[in-house]
Amino acid sequence: MSKEQKEYLKKLKKEKYIIFFFQLLIIFTFLFLWEELSSKGIISSFIYSSPSRILKTINSLIINNNLFIHIWITLKETIISFVLGISMGFIIACLLYEFKLFAKVIDPFLTMLNSLPKVALGPLIIIIFGANIKSVIIMALLINLITSIITIYNGFIRTNEFELKLFETLNATKGQTLLYLIIPSSYQTIISSFKLCIAQTLVGVIMGEFLVSKAGIGYLIVYGKQIFNLDLVMTGIILLAILSYLLYKLVITLENKLLRQK
Amino acid sequence: MNNIIKIKNISKKYRNKNGEIDAIKNIDLEINQGEIISLIGPSGCGKSTLLSIIANIDKDFKGTINKDKNIKIAYMLQNDALLPFLTVYENILLSLKIKKCISKDKIDYINYLLKIYNLEEFKNSYPSSLSGGMRQRVALIRTLALKPDILLLDEPFSALDGKFRLLISDDVYQIAKKENITVILVTHNLEEAITLSDKVIVLTKRPSSIKKVINININKPTIYEKRIDTKFNYYFDELWKALDLNE
Numbered sequence: 001m002s003k004e005q006k007e008y009l010k011k012l013k014k015e016k017y018i019i020f021f022f023q024l025l026i027i028f029t030f031l032f033l034w035e036e037l038s039s040k041g042i043i044s045s046f047i048y049s050s051p052s053r054i055l056k057t058i059n060s061l062i063i064n065n066n067l068f069i070h071i072w073i074t075l076k077e078t079i080i081s082f083v084l085g086i087s088m089g090f091i092i093a094c095l096l097y098e099f100k101l102f103a104k105v106i107d108p109f110l111t112m113l114n115s116l117p118k119v120a121l122g123p124l125i126i127i128i129f130g131a132n133i134k135s136v137i138i139m140a141l142l143i144n145l146i147t148s149i150i151t152i153y154n155g156f157i158r159t160n161e162f163e164l165k166l167f168e169t170l171n172a173t174k175g176q177t178l179l180y181l182i183i184p185s186s187y188q189t190i191i192s193s194f195k196l197c198i199a200q201t202l203v204g205v206i207m208g209e210f211l212v213s214k215a216g217i218g219y220l221i222v223y224g225k226q227i228f229n230l231d232l233v234m235t236g237i238i239l240l241a242i243l244s245y246l247l248y249k250l251v252i253t254l255e256n257k258l259l260r261q262k
Numbered sequence: 263m264n265n266i267i268k269i270k271n272i273s274k275k276y277r278n279k280n281g282e283i284d285a286i287k288n289i290d291l292e293i294n295q296g297e298i299i300s301l302i303g304p305s306g307c308g309k310s311t312l313l314s315i316i317a318n319i320d321k322d323f324k325g326t327i328n329k330d331k332n333i334k335i336a337y338m339l340q341n342d343a344l345l346p347f348l349t350v351y352e353n354i355l356l357s358l359k360i361k362k363c364i365s366k367d368k369i370d371y372i373n374y375l376l377k378i379y380n381l382e383e384f385k386n387s388y389p390s391s392l393s394g395g396m397r398q399r400v401a402l403i404r405t406l407a408l409k410p411d412i413l414l415l416d417e418p419f420s421a422l423d424g425k426f427r428l429l430i431s432d433d434v435y436q437i438a439k440k441e442n443i444t445v446i447l448v449t450h451n452l453e454e455a456i457t458l459s460d461k462v463i464v465l466t467k468r469p470s471s472i473k474k475v476i477n478i479n480i481n482k483p484t485i486y487e488k489r490i491d492t493k494f495n496y497y498f499d500e501l502w503k504a505l506d507l508n509e
Contacts, residue, residue, distance in 0.1 A: 162341035168319050169337035169414075170360045180356065184347050 081140030089148025140204030155189025284469030303465030336410035395426030
């Protein structure tokens with residue numbers, strides 16, 4: 001390795017540390033100010049809670065053996081909804097591509113569903129599926145499925161026209177074109193849709209938990225609000241922020257790994 | 263010579279909401295086995311449409327095309343259309359995979375073509391690492407791998423620069439003559455039409471019909487030698503007049 005290359009790598013590493021340092025600084029400053037303002041009574045600790053009160057709440061949740069159950073339930077619902085959303089989105093996008101007339105028929109319905117505030121369907125979902133995990137998953141699917149269908153389908157229809165023409169000249173069947181051209185060419189789009197889907201899935205899961213669940217982070221937040229324990233609400237929000245960040249990072253790592261393999 | 267394909271009274275209309283446009287009108291053409299013919303004419307006159315009809319891609323036309331059911335037709339486009347996510351070898355095998363005709367014979371033939379076109383060492387490379395000329399040769403091998411009886415070429419060399427253009431058109435010429443493949447070439451390049459073909463068909467502007475058929479008779483073994491033959495200028499002049507740029 002040349003001296004210049006070594007210096008370049010060193011510079012990159014230094015930049016990484018600087019970014020990390022400032023990120024930590026922002027977090028700690030925020031936590032410090034929050035704690036100070038709350039303990040000095042400048043902001044109401046009853047409404048806004050404080051980092052120490054949140055730690056106490058987390059501790060009591062651990063003692064009562066509740067914390068990991070709530071996290072696990074939200075995580076389980078998110079993973080199930082995410083996998084279902086991506087795989088159903090992929091299958092429906094394939095069907096739309098294969099049957100263009102069908103795609104034209106359902107286009108306005110997809111647009112309508114995409115712009116409809118899904119929370120409005122909440123009461124209906126509870127009545128049909130009951131107050132259980134099924135309703136949470138349906139709510140998450142209502143939100144992530146449309147996005148994954150539209151993203152994957154748009155990837156399909158952006159396939160290079162010359163490559164499509166080649167398949168036409170080879171008199172390839174629709175199935176062959178889909179299998180050998182459309183799906184492999186859209187690989188990157190399909191993988192990128194994971195990122196969009198995970199964020200939407202969490203929105204759907206929390207919305208579902210708000211409406212029906214008896215456990216999960218969304219439930220903690222709603223329960224906290226009902227009993228006016230705003231420490232619990234804040235704890236739920238912080239746990240959710242950490243969980244969504246970790247899930248997003250996990251999806252990005254998976255995405256990079258899959259794209260590198262190709 | 264045997265007719266490999268007989269085109270009788272072919273007409274084609276394009277339709278849209280605003281009405282119909284005549285693309286091709288009453289074309290009759292008889293093509294012999296092993297013959298190389300060029301279709302030349304103004305832009306948008308329907309040359310590529312005629313190829314699509316012959317290749318059975320476009321089925322919405324009037325008239326008849328008589329050819330043996332077992333005749334294999336391969337089509338090569340202006341754009342190499344190599345799939346970026348497949349290696350050179352996988353790209354070549356693709357045509358056989360789609361036609362479901364992978365055999366030891368054809369694999370050996372592919373390996374032979376890769377060797378004579380100096381592409382053997384790039385077999386496992388991805389298309390992005392090849393030059394334009396190399397990519398077009400891979401596309402040519404992919405087309406030839408099908409061992410076609412008729413080879414349809416839609417301006418396949420137009421994206422290439424001078425030297426490669428000459429080299430690859432000579433590749434096509436040599437292989438077509440050696441293996442007795444019938445070639446129908448669509449081109450805008452008069453030089454290419456004269457040096458490659460046994461017959462040049464000049465088409466009128468849209469709706470296209472046959473304006474003139476010029477038989478080319480330059481008895482030389484390579485494209486380069488045909489190009490420097492004294493008869494070349496004569497045919498060039500004939501074609502130039504037939505095309506009538508004021509039309």
